[in-house]
Amino acid sequence: MKLRRPALSVEWYLFFLTCILCVIGLLFVFEASVAEAYASFGNQFYFVKQQAISFVIGLVGLGVGTLIPTVFWKKISPVMYALSVFLLILVFIPGIGFEVNGARRWIEVAGFSFQPVEVVKFGMIIFFANWMERHQKLPPFLFLTGLPVALLFLQPDMGSALIVISIAFGLYFLAGAPWKTFLATGGAGVALLALLIMVSPYRLRRIATFLDPESDPLGASFHIRQIVIALGNGGLIGQGIGNSRQKFSYIPEASTDSIFSIVAEEIGFLGCVVIILLFALFLRFAHQISRKPPIGTYDHLLAHGILIWLGMQVILNLSAVVALVPLTGVPLPFFSYGGTSLVMVLSVVGILIGIGRKYPTVHS
Numbered sequence: 001m002k003l004r005r006p007a008l009s010v011e012w013y014l015f016f017l018t019c020i021l022c023v024i025g026l027l028f029v030f031e032a033s034v035a036e037a038y039a040s041f042g043n044q045f046y047f048v049k050q051q052a053i054s055f056v057i058g059l060v061g062l063g064v065g066t067l068i069p070t071v072f073w074k075k076i077s078p079v080m081y082a083l084s085v086f087l088l089i090l091v092f093i094p095g096i097g098f099e100v101n102g103a104r105r106w107i108e109v110a111g112f113s114f115q116p117v118e119v120v121k122f123g124m125i126i127f128f129a130n131w132m133e134r135h136q137k138l139p140p141f142l143f144l145t146g147l148p149v150a151l152l153f154l155q156p157d158m159g160s161a162l163i164v165i166s167i168a169f170g171l172y173f174l175a176g177a178p179w180k181t182f183l184a185t186g187g188a189g190v191a192l193l194a195l196l197i198m199v200s201p202y203r204l205r206r207i208a209t210f211l212d213p214e215s216d217p218l219g220a221s222f223h224i225r226q227i228v229i230a231l232g233n234g235g236l237i238g239q240g241i242g243n244s245r246q247k248f249s250y251i252p253e254a255s256t257d258s259i260f261s262i263v264a265e266e267i268g269f270l271g272c273v274v275i276i277l278l279f280a281l282f283l284r285f286a287h288q289i290s291r292k293p294p295i296g297t298y299d300h301l302l303a304h305g306i307l308i309w310l311g312m313q314v315i316l317n318l319s320a321v322v323a324l325v326p327l328t329g330v331p332l333p334f335f336s337y338g339g340t341s342l343v344m345v346l347s348v349v350g351i352l353i354g355i356g357r358k359y360p361t362v363h364s
Contacts, residue, residue, distance in 0.1 A: 011356040014285040018349050022055055025335040032262040033255035035248045047255055047337055054339035058346030065350025070299050077130040084123035087116035088151035104155050117160045118344040124167050125305035132175035133297045159328030163312050170308040171301050226251045230261040238268030255337040257329050260321045279314050289356040299355050306348045
């Protein structure tokens with residue numbers, strides 16, 4: 001038996017599929033943002049240019065992520081956890097953090113702004129992969145998970161909090177936590193989440209809007225109603241590329257969290273099925289890498305953490321767009337406008353590829 005690489009490995013498939021998704025995403029960032037970009041900056045290409053720059057930076061991050069040994073992330077994981085908490089605190093400091101649409105999720109330093117939660121997600125993955133490789137003690141696990149989640153709820157950013165919770169509990173289960181402990185902790189977490197929703201008027205309005213979209217069509221329900229209209233306009237084959245009507249200031253955040261509604265309006269149900277299949281194929285390739293024998297425990301948890309992060313964002317975003325869950329503000333990987341998100345997603349894809357290259361396929 002010998003080790004050799006096939007002509008085209010799963011890592012290459014993952015890389016090519018990532019590039020395909022990014023190119024399609026750039027097209028629809030332009031489509032969704034053209035009206036807003038022209039109205040705000042007098043340049044219809046403004047947002048797509050910014051996203052293209054982020055794509056190039058992200059490709060550099062992908063290359064670097066491929067080359068850096070995973071032991072490096074393991075060594076700095078405690079520092080990354082502390083940095084993650086620190087960044088989440090910074091958003092509340094006047095002059096550094098600033099508010100957009102009623103939420104404090106951004107940091108600005110020397111004219112450069114970014115969304116720290118994207119760094120936090122990565123920090124949580126590398127930290128918990130290291131911590132849970134050695135033990136799965138429940139009290140410290142709850143504290144270490146609860147601290148960043150509480151700060152995210154204060155922003156408020158329920159969508160990102162759900163992603164962090166999914167990463168933490170997913171790795172807790174994969175690390176070998178007892179079923180009874182896992183289920184009991186998960187049940188208590190759901191009860192606490194329900195309580196946090198009930199005591200927050202903002203979150204209650206989100207739930208009420210989800211349950212009854214007709215309740216306030218020009219107010220709280222406006223966003224989801226316009227998304228549903230876009231989905232209906234798309235029909236089976238869509239209105240055609242460039243022919244979306246909802247992108248003309250009807251859908252709030254059309255190029256970010258709600259971009260898939262513009263995709264649906266322009267390429268229809270059949271086109272959306274193709275896009276969803278591409279995402280499913282991407283996640284399948286990522287899963288194949290995470291299960292490569294004889295993958296080490298840390299690499300196994302690290303790869304699965306990245307898979308949970310990206311998979312949950314795809315599921316939450318698409319579910320919100322088709323009104324299966326309340327709107328959460330979670331970006332769609334590779335598609336939603338946002339430099340921080342795209343650079344971080346491409347960087348962790350590089351880490352996945354690096355893990356895959358570390359464990360060549362075995363052929364007899």
